[in-house]
Amino acid sequence: MRVLIVESSRDLALLWQRHLERLGALVETASTQDxxxxxxxxxxxxxxxxxxxxxxxxxxxxxxxxxxxxxxxxVVFVTNTTFFSDGSIFQHCANACAYLPSATAPRDLAAMVEHYAHSAAG
Known part of the structure; x- marks a missing residue:
């Protein structure tokens, strides 16, 4: 499974990356849109x-x-705000599959990513 983490906080991106790599993911990170x-x-x-x-x-x-x-x-969206807390992100982004708080336990985030990676592959 190949995962791209787009997160401005380097520490948070590395935390998620480590959990995903434990599940065998190949992970890349990016901190900006560009x-x-x-x-x-x-x-x-x-x-x-x-x-x-x-x-x-x-x-x-x-x-x-x-x-x-x-x-x-x-796309698994994460946020520490209430933007799109009404679920409208799924209307705006056809590729959205989940919307989670940034504070979600890293192992739970990794399990969800693993689930959607397998769904996308098969």
Missing amino acids: FAIRRLHVSDFDVIVLDLVLGEGSALAVADYASYRRPEAR
């Missing part, structure tokens, strides 16, 4: 873990580009 789009341009991913609030750029632009460039990739 870097995430560059990674999506050259690599295939099964799942993208995408923070809704990036320090640089727009998470929705990343999700939109992923929908175009990597339509098979599922």
Whole structure:
């Protein structure tokens, strides 16, 4: 399973990365919209873990580009805000498969990513 984590907090991205790698995932990270789009341009991913609030750029632009460039990739949105808490993210992003708080236990996030990676592959 190939996973792209798009998260401005390097510490949080590394924490999630370690948990995913324990499950055998090949993980890349990006901290900005531009870097995430560059990674999506050259690599295939099964799942993208995408923070809704990036320090640089727009998470929705990343999700939109992923929908175009990597339509098979599922997006797990994470956030520490109440944006889209009404579930409307699923209306805005066709590739959205989950919406989680950033404080979700890393092992739970990893299990969810693993589930959606297998769903995307098969």
